Amino acid sequence: MEKPNLDYVEKLARGDESLRKKLIGIIKDEFPEEKEAYYKSLKDKDFKKTEENVHRLKHKIIILGLEENYKIANKFEHDLRELNLDKVEDFDKILIAISYYLKTI
Amino acid sequence: MNCIIVDDEQMARVIIKTLCDEIKFLKVVGEFSNAMQAIKFLNANEIDLIFLDIHMPDFNGVDFIKTLKNPPKIILTTSDSQFAIEAFEYDFIVDYLLKPIELTRFQKAILKVQKHEPTSNEVKLDSEIKNDFYVNIDRRLIKIHLESICIVEAKGDYIHIKTEEKNYVVHSTLTRIEEKLPNSLFLRVHRSFIINVKKIVDIEDNTVVIKREVIPVSRSKRPELMKRLDLL
Numbered sequence: 073m074e075k076p077n078l079d080y081v082e083k084l085a086r087g088d089e090s091l092r093k094k095l096i097g098i099i100k101d102e103f104p105e106e107k108e109a110y111y112k113s114l115k116d117k118d119f120k121k122t123e124e125n126v127h128r129l130k131h132k133i134i135i136l137g138l139e140e141n142y143k144i145a146n147k148f149e150h151d152l153r154e155l156n157l158d159k160v161e162d163f164d165k166i167l168i169a170i171s172y173y174l175k176t177i
Numbered sequence: 178m179n180c181i182i183v184d185d186e187q188m189a190r191v192i193i194k195t196l197c198d199e200i201k202f203l204k205v206v207g208e209f210s211n212a213m214q215a216i217k218f219l220n221a222n223e224i225d226l227i228f229l230d231i232h233m234p235d236f237n238g239v240d241f242i243k244t245l246k247n248p249p250k251i252i253l254t255t256s257d258s259q260f261a262i263e264a265f266e267y268d269f270i271v272d273y274l275l276k277p278i279e280l281t282r283f284q285k286a287i288l289k290v291q292k293h294e295p296t297s298n299e300v301k302l303d304s305e306i307k308n309d310f311y312v313n314i315d316r317r318l319i320k321i322h323l324e325s326i327c328i329v330e331a332k333g334d335y336i337h338i339k340t341e342e343k344n345y346v347v348h349s350t351l352t353r354i355e356e357k358l359p360n361s362l363f364l365r366v367h368r369s370f371i372i373n374v375k376k377i378v379d380i381e382d383n384t385v386v387i388k389r390e391v392i393p394v395s396r397s398k399r400p401e402l403m404k405r406l407d408l409l
Contacts, residue, residue: 084280095188
């Protein structure tokens, strides 16, 4: 499985340590909130909201360099419009991997 | 150049602001997490450029664009290319940036903004060289090849786009789609019908037949239709 990385953040910060910290701080703040919102909408079987939450999380996934996982998230987002939850477990694994990674940075 | 950023994600706003800071003449004068705040700001301030997230909950970028009376130039930002394709509907949309946005791509988009001065002629030319366009159906953008369109019919608030393969029902007006269709191929023959002239199989006095459908032709449109036909 792909591993999250900070390549994009480093590239954007271009050696500016305070910007790097700021960007990481935002990911660490926003990701748990978005993840929680996602699980809530999933529990409520609110497919539209779930799709929106997956869309938001997708951005974090790609920022953390998870290109293959991004494709899964994209597929999941599109499937949700057809009320299809086939990718729910794969998406869950992505969120777990990111949650774990964010504790290490 | 004064610009604003409209995006529901803080991360996205910070990234765009960071990229703007790299361009000397760009000044970010506002950042908004929702479209309504941005509309209020635009009502009171003049700005040159908007970075607009197309996919926002409740009131998305497309809804936002539709509210603008004198829109400035817009660069769409999105993590889903299919949403951005609707950009081609509006001539004031200069470019779209796929997230995560890279600096070099961002710089290119700003260059486009500097060069972008659309005129009605330019818009017309654009539409004439396009081979296809996208329609929004149930929040999906579906590509339709222009030449495959046989008939467009207005029914209430919707238009029915009838192609060789399939029919699409789209929330739009006949006038709006007429602007997108090349004059060389399409003709509005009736207040409720636009037809692809090349698909006509039969013509009578005040009707044409396309795809086994009989389409009425207004008396005033008949001379134009006859001009278009390659008569022996």
